[in-house]
Amino acid sequence: MEPLTLTLLRIWALTKKELLAVLKDKVARISLLVPPVLQAFIFGYAASYDLNHVAYAVLDQDRSASSQALLAKLDGSGVFMRVADLHSDSQLRRYIDTQRALVVIQINQDFEKRLLSGAAADIQVIADSRNSNTAAIASGYVNAIVDAFNRDWHALHGQSTPSHAPSFRVVTRAWYNPNLESRWTMIPSMIGMLTLLQTVLLTAMSVAREREQGTFDQLLVTPFRPVEIMIGKAMPSVFVGLVQATGILLVAQLWFHIPFVGSFFTLYAGLLMFILAAVGIGLLLSAVSQNMQQAMLLTFFLVLPFAMLSGMATPIADMPKAVQILTCINPLRYAIDFTQRVYLEGAGVGLLWYDLWPLLLIATITLSGAAWMFRHRLN
């Protein structure tokens, strides 16, 4: 039995060599750090379901004081921008077809007459539902503004609501993200998401590259044991993964000013476990692929479903039961839940145990699986 110090020394030497191999190239250095940070910016700005400027057009066939009052409410909302006053149905069709207006509001000729007579006055709200999500949000805004108009109308015309009709307000409080900003949800999730892709890819490629170039055989005839080679390959990826995660974390805090309420120690402990799981997956992939291209394709093949089934795009709770069970093997699912809870909610280890033990399990299984593969397949 060799002394442990010798093993550690060998691992250290190999780690240094691998780290140099990864970082010696300037383009490689840039391509490892810039893309994740750049993506954090893009996602931070682009990934939003909040509508700020709704282009709308009006087909006002009434042209009365009341219809003008209603439209003034829309114009004054700060959300709706009137792009045109239309005169005919065909024009309406054209504005929606060509996406010049997201919403068209049609007010019938008898609008004011019906309003004054106490009958319900209809307005038609036509939304371009090619993107049904946006259409639903915009329609919701119109409804809210019309509600406000109705309340004002009641107040102005003295038709107070009868005493037994409920008069109330719904007061919503959102924990951890008081203004419900999509960005606050998105960017902490990106830490796991982007780190996963890059770590798996880097690990899978580093072994595949040596194989493709034939240097892996040289490595095998050295006194290094397969497990030591594996650890040497894993360490640089862990390091790069942690640096990338830190980069995104800095963007979140320094640029987007998303308040961090948890503990950095907990966050990094969890991230380390997640990155170990990712590295394990990368090593497994590299053990089964013959060349860099296969390693890359396999990575992509695995990471894409992981990303889509992580709960970031659509909540896991709304997926079919069978798919929900499938997501249990997805490390990203736990990482995203974990980072959100530490970052936004300040949760401690006790609450996070549900995310941590699966990550630990995945890391153990993949790393020991990779060690086995290294010993048996590569010799």
Next chain:
Amino acid sequence: MNSAANEVATTTWRANANRVRALVVKETRQLIRDPSSLALGIALPLVLILLFGYALSLDVKNVPLAIVLEDSSPQAAELVGSFQLSPYFQTSVLQSMAQAQQLMQDRQVAGVVRLRSDFTRTLLQGDGEIQVLVNGSDANRARIIQGYVQGAVGAWSARQQAEGQDAVPPPVVVQSRAWFNESSNSSYFLVPGLIVLVMTTVGALLTAMVMAREWERGTIEALFVTPVRSGEILLGKIIPYFGLGMIGLALCVLAAKFLFQVPLRGSLWLLIACSMIYVLVSVGTGLLISSATRNQLIASQIALISSFIPAIMLSGFLYDIRSMPTAVQVVTYLFPGRYYVTLLQTLFLNGDVWAVILPNAGVLLLMMCMVLIASIAVTRKRLE
């Protein structure tokens, strides 16, 4: 004399065509023999179709909701009933707020509705308050839940009003119509995204990786010492990947029709024509990236950043461009995904609207020419 010149021209043309054909056959064989490229070209579209069809859902339902009922009046009980009847919620009625907060913290419930003990009294005074607590960590879901709560409360309020004698109808009633997707079916909205993802993956990512590998191994230089011209070599590369992209399109269109039941209101031929242009833009981008980097790892990174991520994030299929800040909106014009998503959404859900199709397809066509010319130029320059 004239006919001899013609003959020479014809034979050169034939020789050219033969060379390109031979190259296409070679590249196609190479593609088919490498199981991993075929996997990306055909299996990945299938996986994406299944994921989009069965796993992704934008419809929030069965939200676990805790109702803290501190008031025992019939009105409050009726309001609770309104939540219990709603198909969107799975309610559990609790007595204490502390208990509900604990459930929130443990993620057992996604929202809490609280009716305080003075709810009915303040309600009759015209100042009732219904407290709602949601978890903002998932902002989007929280907002949807908030909307559903408001809906359930609205239904209760309407019932209460209807029970009163001299109910006052609201002065203005909104009749909403969602054109092109009356029932707000979310697969109508996912299908264009699915097609863009598949076409971009096959076009840009696969091409970039395969070509970068040839550069790394030097096999492309070997090709260039043959009498084949550089344009012909690129053509030989483009055609097989173009074919693979078209297979991906066919899979997606079939899935759209039979799996998702999304109507194709425009013409199929226009859809195919626009998709051909987009695939060529993608394949051209892939070639350009690989010739410029000549390194598999960097080529795949750049392909991800410059084509794949923008196709998801900046194309308007998932996140509407109209809700982005102006600076980001300007950036979206630089990427082909935006035009293609507009074309797909219009062709599938709206019809042959030339006023939309001509400008968008025109820009794509322009991008295609620019990318292809640039990739030929860069490849030539790299070899000199």
